[in-house]
Amino acid sequence: MNADKRYxxxxxxxxxxxxxxxxxxxxxxxxxxxxxLLSAQATDVSVNKATRKLFPVANTPEAMLALGVDGVKEHIKTIGLFNTKAENVIKTCRMLIELHGSEVPQDRAALEKLPGVGRKTANVVLNTAFGQPTMAVDTxxxxxxxxxxxxPGKTVLDVEKKLLRHVPKPFLVDAHHWLILHGRYVCTARKPKCGSCPIEDLCDYKEKTEF
Structure with a gap:
């Protein structure tokens, strides 16, 4: 894969x-x-169903903290790992209030100190909320x-570093979303839809499918 193909x-x-x-x-x-934070090992669809009821009730760290762990659980119990996630949400809200003036920090180190927030979550927030050229590598x-x-890379971090190095700069901010959506709907896990893929002729995958 050369630079021209990537472009x-x-x-x-x-x-x-x-x-x-x-x-x-x-x-x-x-x-x-x-x-x-809620989307770990859960689908976006399931998270959206829960937050449509949660956010009208609590859309600030203070309001979320007032709900308490049990209150948050009641709203997110349809999501996997909801017990742990509810506890992390409350702990995160407390830290946002005490350490960051109730604002979401715009740097990775501060984000990764929040309970339940790893590198991938931090990258999503930095990219999507603040427009930073980060790469949140999911499956x-x-x-x-x-x-x-x-x-190509053997680990998530390998792939992240290579993407940041090889994705042409004009596309870097949006590349994270394009790749996720492409993997979710076209280059699917079990059987990629190569026949209807807009980049089929540029792709190195050898076992291409017809559809």
Whole structure:
């Protein structure tokens, strides 16, 4: 995979979806942080169903803290690992109030100190809420990066570093969303839809399918 191919790949993804967005529903950096924290090992659809009821009741750290662990659990009990997630949400809200003036910090180190927030979650928040050129490598991005040859790597961190190095700068801020959506709907895990893929001729995957 050379630089010209990568440029063509992201040009086509951009042409298909000029303004890609996360499928998580949110109206503020705080809501996005909570939604991403809840999305670990859960689908965006299931998180959105829960937050549509949670955020109208509590969309600030103070309001969420007032709900308490049991109150948060009641709203997110349809999501996997909801007990642990509810506790992390409350601990995170307390830290946001005490250490960050109730604002979501805009740097990775501070974000990763929040309970339940790892590198991937921090990258999503930095990229989606604050427009920073970060790369949150989930299972979709890991698969697409390796399968296509855009940024092959044995670990999530390997892929993240290679993407940051190889994705052409004009596409870097939106690349995270394009790759996730491509992996979710086209370059799917069990059987990629190569026949209807806009970058099929640029992809290094050898076992291409017809559909």
């Amino acid at each position: 063509q790949i992201f040009s086509r993804l951009q042409a298909e979806n000029p303004n890609p967005e996360t499928e998580l529903e949110y109206n503020s950096p705080f809501e996005l942080l909570i939604a991403v 979709h991005i890991f698969r697409v990066s390796n399968r296509t040859g855009i940024a």
